[in-house]
Amino acid sequence: MTDSLITIDGDRLWRSLMELAEIGAYDDARTGLRGVNRLALTDADAEGRRLVLGWFRQAGMSVRIDPMGNLIARRDGTDPGAAPVMTGSHLDSVATAGAFDGCLGVLGGLEVVRTLTERGISTRRPIEVVVFTEEEGVRFGTDMLGSAVAAGRIAIKDAHDLIDRDGLSVGAELRRTGFAGDGPARFDPPHAYVECHIEQGPVLAEAGLTVGVVTGVQAISWQEITISGRAAHAGTTPTELRADAGLAAAQIIVALRKMVDSGSYGQLRATVGHLAVHPDLTNIVPARAQLTVDLRNPDDEQMARAEADLAGYLAGLEGSQPGLGLSTRRMARTSHVPFDHGIQKAIATAADDHGLAHLSLLSGAGHDAQEMAAICPTAMIFVRGEYDGISHNPREYSTPQACARGIDVLATTLVRLAGE
CATH class of the missing domain: 3.30.70.360 (Alpha-Beta Plaits)
Incomplete structure (x- = not known):
């Protein structure tokens, strides 16, 4: 039996992050840094999606697009009837973003699949990597939109009817960009969902730690x-x-x-x-x-x-x-969403096995994981950010080493869950 402790190619992960960051890139006059502007369902967002879609297919994954434009890339398991283990996040950004928010979770999931395939490691359950549509909510006014539809909290018609400040609707922009898919809008419940994300706060940096186990997400009202x-x-x-x-x-x-x-x-x-x-x-x-x-x-x-x-x-x-x-x-x-204790324990055990000290913390930001928690056992891995964990800003930064270690924990967690 193959050892379930998985270490990914951190250099390749970093190259993928930096290549994606060039799509929607701009020079920020306030910081003097290179920022990212990929609002949901804009041309830049569509270009980023097409790049990642190609990477999924190069990794041997099948891809489907649902009516909300969510991309679901699948690596088959040995048991075709088993519910998948799912990971992912989003590629859309705020107008003044950095290179990591959402992207680390998507490209980290891709890197897990690349690593497993290269090493000939099979899993009983399929592993799926998801790109959710309009997580940020800054264009159409509702955050976690794609995952909220997938989990059944928002009806697909209501989501399609949302408009931006120019009067353009979600449905029309999905069709224009070529991401109006078909099939069911709601996901069948996966076996588990695990999301890796930069912390977007200072807790891990202040504690001198690289990764954290997320206990849940606080209530949000807009x-x-x-x-x-x-x-x-x-x-x-x-x-x-x-x-x-x-x-x-x-x-x-x-x-x-x-x-x-x-x-x-x-x-x-x-x-x-x-x-x-x-x-x-x-x-x-x-x-x-x-x-x-x-x-x-x-x-x-x-x-x-x-x-x-x-x-x-x-x-x-x-x-x-x-x-x-x-x-x-x-x-x-x-509302406040508590995460599954069993998945939290699996993440903590994986971090321990990689020799990474960690702590448990509540997320102050909203994430797709909070929507997925309504339909399956869910938890998150946080990766340390630098500069007081600043995010939604071109100064957003996490080191190549921290990103790699967070995805090592993700990979090990996913493989173990996919063996259940």
Whole structure:
């Protein structure tokens, strides 16, 4: 019997990461670094998908594309009827990304398959590597979109009908880019799902460790707030007669920070990542403002209380200026998701067997794994990031050695699970 302790080709993994990073690459003026911009279902995202699709096929894998555009690459096992062990992540990025977010999980899964095939190692269960569509949510407003459809939380029609700020729909962009597949939109439950990802935080670096075992993902709430006021001359309109949508937006931002600083909502985090005013002119009181609110909390009850108190604040703000109106639109909402203890133990054992010290930690970011946890035993491996673990930024970086060690743990975990 072949030893189940697997070590991958770290140099080849790194070359794949760097080649993919050239698709959608741009020179970031703020950092002076090379960044990545591959928003979901753009031409750059499609080009990256086609590159990886070719790599899957070169590795001897069969590939299917489902109606959500998720790519599922399969390496057969010796038991064709056995449920597969699945891994993967996403290739789409935010507009100011680095080379690792999502890509490490996909290309790491590919590297596992390459290694097993080169060494003639077979597994009882098939191994599947998935590229999920629109994980980031920055283009169509709903994160983990492809995996949410695959797991049954979002209906395929609702996903296809989502539109970006230019009025282009998910369904239309899938067809335009050639990734509108067929077959069932929902996945049959795999035997297990294991995702490897950069941490996107400072915990592992501060502890001096390379890998971590992820215990779950905290609750996430996204909403869009639209404020309607009244355009007026900046010099002639008395303050008490204004319906200033810009002022109301600023008050919401300050109120959110006060909620966080109060400590009354546990480990609440709040971010306004998008803010726009209209008509956006120097000498006109804003008639309209639109902003997004991203709330995160590891405690579902504390999250619900924060959402309720924010809603109460917005209701009171609406009457604070004559003629001011507010409306909200739910973009995304997921509860705290705990990961499977058995899969966590399998990851920890693999790390131990590779001689890698590790710790357990909760993910502050959302991942496709949280959706997959609804249909199969799931957990994640985190890989250490440098520069305080910064992510969604061209400074995002993990060393070749850290990436290789994380995928060593992934490979060993997958092979053991695929032998069950």
